[in-house]
Amino acid sequence: MASITRSSAHLLLSLLLHALRFASSQPFIGVNYGQVADNLPPPSATANLLKSTSIGNIRLYGADPAIITALSGTGIGIVIGAANGDIPALASDPNSAAQWISSNVLPFYPASNITLITVGNEVLMSNDQGLISQLLLAMQNMQRALSAVSLGGKIRVSTVHSMSLLSQSDPPSSGRFNPAHDGLMKRLLQFQRDNGSPLAINPYPFFAYQSDPRPETLAFCLFQPNAGRVDAGTGIKYMNMFDAQVDAVHSALNAVGFKDIEILVSETGWPYNGDPNEVGPSIENAKAYNGNLIAHLRSMAGTPLMPGKSVETYIFALYDEDLKFGPASERSFGLFKPDLTMAYDVGLSKSSQTPAAKTPVVTPSPKPTSLGWCVPKAGIPDDQLQADLDYACGQQGIDCGPIQPGGACFEPNTVASHAAYAMNLYFQTSGKNPWNCDFSQTATFTLNNPSYNGCMYPGGST
Numbered sequence: 490m491a492s493i494t495r496s497s498a499h500l501l502l503s504l505l506l507h508a509l510r511f512a513s514s515q516p517f518i519g520v521n522y523g524q525v526a527d528n529l530p531p532p533s534a535t536a537n538l539l540k541s542t543s544i545g546n547i548r549l550y551g552a553d554p555a556i557i558t559a560l561s562g563t564g565i566g567i568v569i570g571a572a573n574g575d576i577p578a579l580a581s582d583p584n585s586a587a588q589w590i591s592s593n594v595l596p597f598y599p600a601s602n603i604t605l606i607t608v609g610n611e612v613l614m615s616n617d618q619g620l621i622s623q624l625l626l627a628m629q630n631m632q633r634a635l636s637a638v639s640l641g642g643k644i645r646v647s648t649v650h651s652m653s654l655l656s657q658s659d660p661p662s663s664g665r666f667n668p669a670h671d672g673l674m675k676r677l678l679q680f681q682r683d684n685g686s687p688l689a690i691n692p693y694p695f696f697a698y699q700s701d702p703r704p705e706t707l708a709f710c711l712f713q714p715n716a717g718r719v720d721a722g723t724g725i726k727y728m729n730m731f732d733a734q735v736d737a738v739h740s741a742l743n744a745v746g747f748k749d750i751e752i753l754v755s756e757t758g759w760p761y762n763g764d765p766n767e768v769g770p771s772i773e774n775a776k777a778y779n780g781n782l783i784a785h786l787r788s789m790a791g792t793p794l795m796p797g798k799s800v801e802t803y804i805f806a807l808y809d810e811d812l813k814f815g816p817a818s819e820r821s822f823g824l825f826k827p828d829l830t831m832a833y834d835v836g837l838s839k840s841s842q843t844p845a846a847k848t849p850v851v852t853p854s855p856k857p858t859s860l861g862w863c864v865p866k867a868g869i870p871d872d873q874l875q876a877d878l879d880y881a882c883g884q885q886g887i888d889c890g891p892i893q894p895g896g897a898c899f900e901p902n903t904v905a906s907h908a909a910y911a912m913n914l915y916f917q918t919s920g921k922n923p924w925n926c927d928f929s930q931t932a933t934f935t936l937n938n939p940s941y942n943g944c945m946y947p948g949g950s951t
Contacts, residue, residue: 519546519803525810532559552593580623586630645686662722664737687753694730712781714929728876758805762821780835781883861936863916863926874908881915898944
């Protein structure tokens with residue numbers, strides 16, 4: 490009897506430690522830190538802010554020593570960048586690359602957890618043939634400089650591309666790289682395969698919605714319940730634009746023989762404000778996109794072509810950049826304000842993982858006296874249930890911790906089981922109204938308590 494107690498205690502402790510690690514920092518969630526602004530908080534304040542969140546990585550567009558130093562000892566992964574203007578020198582002179590590493594990496598590493606160096610930003614889309622022709626050599630010299638100081642296997646080298654790198658992306662199975670860059674892309678990808686570095690891409694469902702501003706497109710882009718879109722090439726039904734765009738990149742890699750290359754989402758986001766003529770910017774849409782994206786990443790569902798693992802994703806951006814040119818939306822992507830308060834809550838703060846539920850603005854109507862629990866209907870496919878799961882867990886006041894690794898309801902680790910818990914929790918938290926258990930007609934009520942073992946479903950009599 491004593492040995493059983495010790496085993497149980499050991500198992501409980503292991504699950505607790507797993508859960509704490511998962512909650513404290515999530516390596517697949519990152520944020521971009523742009524600095525085209527004159528009102529940013531001190532680097533030390535930014536470091537403290539990041540430590541108060543579950544953000545596991547930060548991407549800089551340069552290599553600001555004050556920020557890198559401030560992040561020392563935090564364990565937060567840091568992506569630093571060599572600017573487009575640095576490429577000619579890096580390509581023409583290996584000593585320039587060695588000096589870059591000497592100035593921007595060696596004084597800080599390993600206390601500051603530098604994980605990746607991006608050489609240039611969207612160079613192939615710049616139409617600057619001089620830069621384009623020098624990009625690979627600059628990356629190679631940067632890699633050699635790292636290897637010369639025994640960091641070749643510890644810090645990776647890549648470059649960042651926009652989605653326009655693809656000449657075709659819809660449906661996802663048709664994803665192909667622009668043939669104008671075919672030869673260079675194959676050489677770049679061979680370099681990245683040889684050195685274990687990722688293909689960094691900037692997918693923005695926001696821009697996809699701007700080009701197709703229908704309500705069904707907005708729901709598809711925001712991870713909200715929708716009818717989905719079937720890829721005629723594979724028969725896969727996609728329930729959100731993010732997965733579709735990432736899988737289009739995967740298909741493009743597969744088409745040129747590099748499907749083993751890791752994909753890194755170096756930028757994605759949604760603005761909370763814009764000019765009157767801009768379609769899509771709003772606090773509601775920004776909160777829905779970023780909150781549901783985070784919930785989708787935390788579900789570890791992956792994408793249909795790359796299931797079971799979340800793509801490392803960097804949300805744009807940590808703060809607004811008030812000195813940027815262009816439409817108002819360009820200056821309205823920040824998750825946090827310069828005073829370190831949230832622009833809107835997407836569930837990143839460790840101290841407020843379960844914010845107070847917001848009462849929905851609906852017309853009151855009489856409720857049945859006993860609705861019981863809200864669960865998925867029989868026969869609903871996993872792709873639709875995953876969309877329901879992402880939507881429910883992305884809403885304010887919904888704590889999906891019990892279905893995350895180490896949680897009481899994580900096992901069985903299936904989409905159906907996790908969706909059932911999340912959909913019921915959403916129903917119970919949102920007022921127990923019949924319309925809160927609809928999920929595009931994929932849910933129903935039951936009077937049979939779905940709780941099992943130590944997994945308790947809230948609900949019952951209303």
